[in-house]
Amino acid sequence: MSAATDDTAEATGTPGWPRIRTVGVDGMLVSFGDRLSEPANRAALAFRGALDRAGWDGVEETSTSLVSAYLRFDPLWTDHGAMRAALETLLAERDWYAAPLPEGRRLWRIPTVYGTDLAPQLEAAAQAAGMTPEAAVESLSRTRVRVQTIGFAPGQPYLGELDEAWDIPRQKELTPRVPEAALTVAIRQLVLFSVSTPTGWRHVGQTAFRLFRPDSDTPFVLRPGDEVLFDAVGRETLEAMRRDGPDGGARPEAIA
DSSP, rough: OOOOHHHHHHHHHHTTSSHHHHTTTTTTEEESSSSSHHHHHHHHHHHHHHHHHHHTTTTEEEEEOSSEEEEEEOOEEEEEEEEHHHHHHHHTSOOGOOOOOOTEEEEOOEEEEEEETSSSSSSHHHHHHHHHHHHHHHHHHOOOEEEEESSTTOOOEEEEEOOOOGGGOOOOEEEEHHHHTTTEETTEEEOOOOSOOSSSEEEEEOOOOOOOOOTTTSBBOSOTTOOEEEEEEEEGHHHHHHHHHHTOOEEEEEEE
16 A cells, blocks of 8 residues: 555554555545445545546546445556556545535435335334334434435435434345335435335335436436435325425425
8 A cells, every 4th residue: 555545544543544446447446444434434425526526537437335436447548557646646635534525415305204004114123223113203304314325226325324223233034025215224324215126124214206217317316425304294195295206295405
């Protein structure tokens, strides 16, 4: 590892991180930890934002995972050595773990029906978290969570972190299927499903928010770094939410 990368790790108190790794013939991965944490996720989002602002020649794509930023480049334009040197220089510019999150983020308020027959695992999830169902709804609906990454299915967000009480495991057996727009919980995270699928995450809420819109100019509605509040609403409002269109009653506002 270069001196620049070592200096960055020493400044953040995370020895050995960040790390730069080669991914195939045209990719580089900059990782800020080996497990999810708020600082590591923040660093990945901020670093990806800096890559986009830099606008380096030959870079064709950037993206983030929970704790890493990925860069794909044209190998006919540059090589791994030159790209690594550029990444090391950028890493050395600041403490990325304390960097501001990228601009242009939005806060989404998404109406959510908790429990009832629409989200039948709320009580089990609440019990696992040591709460009553009422306390669970209050906790989940009032916690502002960040889109940490998009993955598993098109446009599907992983959101967190929740309070430590929600560090509950996934189920040992899969639920055969949850519907599209289901809100699920495990391991201090929420997942809002963009497709109907089997899952080990507990189904605690139901929305009418369509995450993947292939015919739109922006097929993935939520972006890494966006924040979400899953506002509690009554069961009787779900049909009205569905009639509202793909946003399902959700409304975004710019984060200052």
